[in-house]
Every structure is written in C-alpha cells, then in structure tokens.
Amino acid sequence: MHSALRLVSTACTMWQIRYFHLHHVKYVWDDENASFSRLLGLEGEKYTIAQLLDHSQGLTIQEQQQKLQLYGKNVIDIEVKSYWTLFVEEVFNPFYIFQIFSVILWSLDDYYYYAGCVFVLSVISIITSLIQTKKQSLALCDLVAVSNAHTVTVSYRDGHCKIVEADLLVPGDIILIPPHGCYMTCDALLLSGNCIVNESMLTDEIYDANYHKRHTLFSGTHVIQTRFYGNNKVTAVVIRTGFSTAKGELIRSILFPKPVDFKFYSDAFKFVVMLFCVALIGMAYCIYLYVIRFADIETILLRTLDIVTIVVPPALPAAMTVGTVYSLNRLKKLKIYCISPPKINICGKVKLVCFDKTGTLTENGLDIWGVLGCENSKFHSSVVSSPLKLDVTSPLVAAMATCHTLTNIEGKLTGDPLDLTMFEATQWDLIEPGQDKNRYDMFTPTVVKPLHKEYQDKTKWVGVLDMETSEVETDLEFIGLLITQNMLKPESLPVIQELTAARIRCVMVTGDNILTAVSVARNCGMVLPNEWVIQVKAQAPDETHSSRITYKILDTTVENSYTYSDCMSIMQCEKWHFALDGKSWAAVCSHFPELLPYILTKGIVFSRMGPDQKTQLVESLQNLDYIVAMCGDGANDCGGKEEFGNHINLFQDRGLNPGPSSTEV
Incomplete structure (x- = not known):
C-alpha cells in the first residue's frame, strides 16, 4: 500500500487529489463524506443509459489526458517475484527459522549426520516450493498478458479517430469494434451495432454492469464478429479499465484471496502450542536435574534446548512440503491444477462436495433424442428419432431450421449450442448476405434451405422487420416437441459412489431445470432408487398472498399425485431429500431463515441457481460447520470475487477427479 498527493490541472483550474492504492x-x-472511497469508472457516476449514449461523441484529447492521470493506465500488471525475494519470504517462515535453530543446535552437539539430513531435506523442500510458486506466478502473468498487448481505435469528440495503445484507454473513451472482432482490453458498454447476435437495445435507466451484462463487453472476452448498418460503426463506451474491470477483479481475488479461517488451522496451531508447553515442562525438569548435578552451563543449554527439538519435530514443515509437492504432481496427471497448495493439507476434512451439472456431471453438448409432432391438438403416435425422417415441408422441420440465432463466422456456424444442435439435425444450409448495407430496410435476409431441393419462402422480409415481437408471438400454433438429452459423463457415477462410500455428502448446484437436475441426480447416484425427492416451494409475500412454503413430491418413475400429508408421512419414516430452485432459495433466505439449516441439511438438488446464489449456498453450508468443496467447469462456479470465502474449489479441463482428493483454483 502506498499513498501520494497529486496535482491534476486543466486549462483553467488546478486541484489536489489525495489517494492511496490497496491491492491494486x-x-x-471524498471531501463531501470526509473519507476515502474507491475510485470507480463510469458506473460509479450513476449514469442513466441516455447519459451514457451522450458520451457517444467521445472525449477530447485533453480530457483523456486528465482522466489518464486520475485512473492510471489500463493494464493488469502482475508482479513476478524474483527467486531471491521468494527465498527470503520462505526462509523467514517461523517453521524454517525453527529448523535453522535446530540444525545449529545439533551441530554444536556433534549430531552432524542428523543435522545434515534435516538440512538437505529442508533445502530440497524450499527449492521445490520456490519453483512451484514461480511457475504459478508466471502462468498467471501469461494468462493476463493478452489484455496488455493490443491497440484500439478511439473516436474523439472532434470526429477524428486514432489508433492508440490499449493501456491508454480511460473511462469515457469511445472505441470502435472492428468487423472481424478483437480481444477486449476493458469493460465497455455497446452503443451501436451488435457483436455476433446480441443487438444493443437499451432503455433510459441507471446503468448497472450486472443488469446490463448482455450489452456489456467484458475485458478478456473475444469478440468474434460485429455487424453494423450503413455507414455506422460498432461503437462502445469504456466503462472500467485495469484492475477495476471484471477480469481485473477476478485476478485480484486470485492474488489476494480472502483469509482462510478453517478450524483445522486453528486446531493445528493449538496443537503446536500444546507441544511447546510440554517442552517447557520438560526443559524446567531438565534444568533442575543438571543444576543439582552441578553440570556446566554449556551442557545445560544444549540438553535443555534439545528437548524442544524432540517435542516439536523440526522436520515437520519440510516433510509436509514434500508431501504437498508429491500430491501436486499426482493431481496434474489427473488434469487437475492447483494454485493454492496449502489447501491440499485440509482436503481430508472435506465433508460435502457441491457439483455443477452441465459440463461437470454431464457432457457439455446436447444430443437430439427425437421429435414428437402434434396435429389437431393431438400428439403423433410415436417419436421420430431423426428430423431427417420427416417430410421436408413439415412445419417441425421449418421451425427447427429457422427458429434460432445462428450466424456464419468464417464459414463456421456459431451460436447457442442448443440452436446449433437443432439446426445441424436438419442437415440444411445457412447462407448469409454481406454485412455492410446502405439501408437497414433493404437488408437481405439470412436464407436457410434444404440440400438433396430449394425451399420456397412466401414471407416478405420487409414485412417481418416491421412486425412487433408481441405480434409475432401471439396466437402461435403448437406443432410439436423437440426432445434432447444431456448424457452423463462415464466417470460421474464412480466418483459419486466413491465419495458416498467415504461418507462425503454430495449436492448438485445447477442453473438448469429442477426436473432435469433431479433426473441427473438419480442417474449419477446422488439419489438412490429407494429414496424420495421432495420439492420445496417458497414464495415471497405479494399483494394477494403472504409468504408461504409448500412441499411437493417429485416422482419421475410413476405418474401419481401426492397430497401434503403424503409428504409429511414420507418425511417421517422414509429416506428422502429436498430439492428447490433459485426463486424458492431466495424466498427461504428472506422469509423463512429458521428453516434454512433444516433445508441445507436435507437438500440435495439446488436448481436455477445464479452465480451469486451458488456463493450464498456454499457460505450457508459453511455456517453449519461444513468444509465444502465445489466442483465446476466455469467462472460462475467459483464466486469470482473476494467475498467468496473458505471453500475448496475443484476445476478440471477434462472429466472429474476420480477420487476424493481436493484442490483449490
């Protein structure tokens, strides 16, 4: 941390800014509040969307220079410490200081072999630890370096554009997004045009990065393609730069994690203190014996201090370091990477593991299982396994070929995975026109057509453009169901079974539908065949009803209806679990907090959970003294910010960890 007093000048005035940096x-x-406050970007000014659109003219060069002095450069710098610095920090660890003391003491007492062995072991452990730490720092530095090595085109208020280094961007700058995309080096709000298929449609309300995330381009993301109309360019206003961006916040959470307060650490410290107290008793008795025997001072000191090295093993930290390094290498072979090795030591204390579903327990993609058509309000008699078996003029085929948001990027279809799977199942072609058109109402539509003949479309494109969304989505005709399946990974079932056998509780936390989640929970062994799942439905008070909570039995094997008394009967004498969605979770937390421990203890499926709710769930479980491991495959599974506390986080690039070992990412 450092503080400074800076002078920032304009053409007509000069003022002083007092500031300091803490954790980047x-x-x-703030004179008004007589306190220091965090310097925020444009979102800190509480601009409405209309006011942000007024920034579309850009800054002057003078305003940009002034803001550059205030906000600093748009870089995410990570200091990679030298080996010497890391060595000094490692050696001054209390355990290693104790080791040095012990080695000197044994050498004075002619225990050269033992002292030499401990010394060599300690040196090896220190060198290994330094190499691992250095590698982690370099890997993290390389990870963020991509944000610091680009140029961008900035549009100024006088109308001219200039290519500048990305580190000179400041909040309020208007940047141009190139047609073939780019890597974002800041957080920016899309003002005109669209990126890929997300067109910016904004209302006049206070800008919030979370609420307007669909219109915000975040630092570190790759814009693959842009679209614009006429002579208009795709523009965005810079909202945040450097460590204030969403990516910068994530890096800060890695560099400066929330202090760990596991009971394991406090118990270990108490154990060492207890050993030291035992050593003091032994030292006092030893001094008494040597004094009454009239031993010399040197002998008394050597024999007395030697007791400390016997009671508190000096080789313990070196042995633990070697064990940790060995565990790291084992985990790497399993495609599991750890950036916080000390967490490995407490993995044996894990009592509960939270699993994400899609991409973790199940495969990432979806497969078409079949289509079920409907005519005259009646389903067809059987499911068709492939859309190719339907007539090419079938409304189902037409809907699958047109109701999506796919786009062609460099000859490859890109878009929502479900849309992509659905369209590819039709084996049709998608042909897109050029992007730069003089008039929006003359835009040539995207054409989809079958391969083996041409599909004739009778709808006029201009007429479609003039239609309101509510008009399009009114009086629709139900023509059938598209049935997809999300396959369970082959390693999921053995992992859940192994954790269950070790009496480690498994919980699913997903953003998917609750029925889908319960079905996967049964398939992977979280819910056994003879166990019931009861859905908790909690509702916040509204104008017509007070807050209330109900219970519903979810039975995917038979079609039965159950009463409230059936639920109560099952909860009294059968094996069962709770399941609830994000909406009910929020209502329980706000209006039924007394039921929260009960639900957490019996809950097994938490569906439709957002990233913040996943964080809240883990922290609530920790409040019940669970040591929680979280296994996921995305940033939304790790909380991403400093408030996410003492849990172990498992991430892997392929499959699941085939055992109960745990690491933290």
Whole structure:
C-alpha cells in the first residue's frame, strides 16, 4: 500500500487529489463524506443509459489526458517475484527459522549426520516450493498478458479517430469494434451495432454492469464478429479499465484471496502450542536435574534446548512440503491444477462436495433424442428419432431450421449450442448476405434451405422487420416437441459412489431445470432408487398472498399425485431429500431463515441457481460447520470475487477427479 498527493490541472483550474492504492485498487479522498472511497469508472457516476449514449461523441484529447492521470493506465500488471525475494519470504517462515535453530543446535552437539539430513531435506523442500510458486506466478502473468498487448481505435469528440495503445484507454473513451472482432482490453458498454447476435437495445435507466451484462463487453472476452448498418460503426463506451474491470477483479481475488479461517488451522496451531508447553515442562525438569548435578552451563543449554527439538519435530514443515509437492504432481496427471497448495493439507476434512451439472456431471453438448409432432391438438403416435425422417415441408422441420440465432463466422456456424444442435439435425444450409448495407430496410435476409431441393419462402422480409415481437408471438400454433438429452459423463457415477462410500455428502448446484437436475441426480447416484425427492416451494409475500412454503413430491418413475400429508408421512419414516430452485432459495433466505439449516441439511438438488446464489449456498453450508468443496467447469462456479470465502474449489479441463482428493483454483 502506498499513498501520494497529486496535482491534476486543466486549462483553467488546478486541484489536489489525495489517494492511496490497496491491492491494486485506488482509493481517493471524498471531501463531501470526509473519507476515502474507491475510485470507480463510469458506473460509479450513476449514469442513466441516455447519459451514457451522450458520451457517444467521445472525449477530447485533453480530457483523456486528465482522466489518464486520475485512473492510471489500463493494464493488469502482475508482479513476478524474483527467486531471491521468494527465498527470503520462505526462509523467514517461523517453521524454517525453527529448523535453522535446530540444525545449529545439533551441530554444536556433534549430531552432524542428523543435522545434515534435516538440512538437505529442508533445502530440497524450499527449492521445490520456490519453483512451484514461480511457475504459478508466471502462468498467471501469461494468462493476463493478452489484455496488455493490443491497440484500439478511439473516436474523439472532434470526429477524428486514432489508433492508440490499449493501456491508454480511460473511462469515457469511445472505441470502435472492428468487423472481424478483437480481444477486449476493458469493460465497455455497446452503443451501436451488435457483436455476433446480441443487438444493443437499451432503455433510459441507471446503468448497472450486472443488469446490463448482455450489452456489456467484458475485458478478456473475444469478440468474434460485429455487424453494423450503413455507414455506422460498432461503437462502445469504456466503462472500467485495469484492475477495476471484471477480469481485473477476478485476478485480484486470485492474488489476494480472502483469509482462510478453517478450524483445522486453528486446531493445528493449538496443537503446536500444546507441544511447546510440554517442552517447557520438560526443559524446567531438565534444568533442575543438571543444576543439582552441578553440570556446566554449556551442557545445560544444549540438553535443555534439545528437548524442544524432540517435542516439536523440526522436520515437520519440510516433510509436509514434500508431501504437498508429491500430491501436486499426482493431481496434474489427473488434469487437475492447483494454485493454492496449502489447501491440499485440509482436503481430508472435506465433508460435502457441491457439483455443477452441465459440463461437470454431464457432457457439455446436447444430443437430439427425437421429435414428437402434434396435429389437431393431438400428439403423433410415436417419436421420430431423426428430423431427417420427416417430410421436408413439415412445419417441425421449418421451425427447427429457422427458429434460432445462428450466424456464419468464417464459414463456421456459431451460436447457442442448443440452436446449433437443432439446426445441424436438419442437415440444411445457412447462407448469409454481406454485412455492410446502405439501408437497414433493404437488408437481405439470412436464407436457410434444404440440400438433396430449394425451399420456397412466401414471407416478405420487409414485412417481418416491421412486425412487433408481441405480434409475432401471439396466437402461435403448437406443432410439436423437440426432445434432447444431456448424457452423463462415464466417470460421474464412480466418483459419486466413491465419495458416498467415504461418507462425503454430495449436492448438485445447477442453473438448469429442477426436473432435469433431479433426473441427473438419480442417474449419477446422488439419489438412490429407494429414496424420495421432495420439492420445496417458497414464495415471497405479494399483494394477494403472504409468504408461504409448500412441499411437493417429485416422482419421475410413476405418474401419481401426492397430497401434503403424503409428504409429511414420507418425511417421517422414509429416506428422502429436498430439492428447490433459485426463486424458492431466495424466498427461504428472506422469509423463512429458521428453516434454512433444516433445508441445507436435507437438500440435495439446488436448481436455477445464479452465480451469486451458488456463493450464498456454499457460505450457508459453511455456517453449519461444513468444509465444502465445489466442483465446476466455469467462472460462475467459483464466486469470482473476494467475498467468496473458505471453500475448496475443484476445476478440471477434462472429466472429474476420480477420487476424493481436493484442490483449490
């Protein structure tokens, strides 16, 4: 941390800014509140969308220079410490200081072999630890370096554009997004045009990065393609730069994690203190014996201090370091990478593992299982396994070929995975026109057509453009169901069974539908065949009803209806679990907090959970003294910010960890 007093000048005035940096965040003095407050980007000004659109003219060069002095450069710099610095920090660890003391003591007492063995072991452990730490720092530095090595085109208020280094961007700058995309080096709000298929449609309300994330381009993301109309360019206003961006916040959470407060650590410290107290008793008795025997001072000191090295093993930290390094290498072979090796030591204390579903327990993609048509309000008699078996003029085929948001990028279809799977099942072609058109109402439509003949479309494109969304989505005709399946990974069932056998509780936390989640929970062994699942439905109070909570039995094997008394009967004498969605979770937390421990203890499926709710769930489980491991495959599974506390987080690039070992990412 450091503080400074800076002078920032304009053409007509000069003022002083008092600030300091803490964990790569700048705090400035606020005269109105008489306190330091965090320096925020444009979102800190509480701009409405209309006011942000007024920034579309850009800044002047002078305003940009002033803001550059205030906000600093748009870089995410990670200091890679030298080996010497890392060595000094490692050696001054209390355990290693104790080891040095022990080695010197044994050498004075002619225990050269033992002292030499401990010394060599300690040196090996220190060198290994330094190499691992250095590698982690370099890997993290390389990870963020992509944000610091680009140029961008900035549009100024006088109308001219200039290519500048990305590190010179400041909040308020208007940047042009190139047609073939780019890597974002800042957080920016899309003002005109669209990126891929997300067109910016904004209302006049206070800008919030979370609420307007569909219109925000975040640092570190890759814009693959842009679209614009006429002579208009795709523009965005810079909202945040450097460590204030979403990517910068994630890096800060890695560099400065929330202090760990596991009971394991406090118990270990108490154990060492207890050993030291035992050593003090032994030292006192030893001094008494040597004094009454009239031993010399040197003998008394050597024999007395030697007791400490016997009671508190000096080779313990070296042995633990070697064990940790060995565990790291084993985990790497399993495609599991760890950036916080000390967490490995407490993995044996894990009592509960939270699993994401899609991409973790199940495969990433979806497969078409079949289509079921409907005519005259009646389903067809059987499911058709492939859309190719339907007539090419079938409304189902037409819907699958047109009701999506896919786009062609460099000859490859890109878009929502479900849309892509659905369209590819038809084996049709998608042909897109050129992007730069003089008039929006003359835009040539995207054409889809079958391969083996041409599909004739009678709808006029201009007429479709003039239609309101509500008009399009009114009086629709139900023509059938598209049935997809999300296959369970082959390693999921053995992992769940192994964790269950070790009496480690398994919980699913997913953003998917609750019925899908329960079905996967049964398939992977979280819910056994003889166990019931009861859905908790909690509702916040509204104008017509007070807050209330109900229970519903989810039975995917038979078609039965159950009463409330059936639920109560099952909860009294059968094996059962709770399941609830994100909406009910929020209502329980707000209006039924007294039921929260009960639901957490018996809950097994938490569906439709957002990233913040996943964080809240883990922290609530920790409040019940669970040591929680979280296994996921995305940033939304790790909380991403500093408030996410003491849990172990498992991430892997392929499959699941085939055992109960745990690491933290």
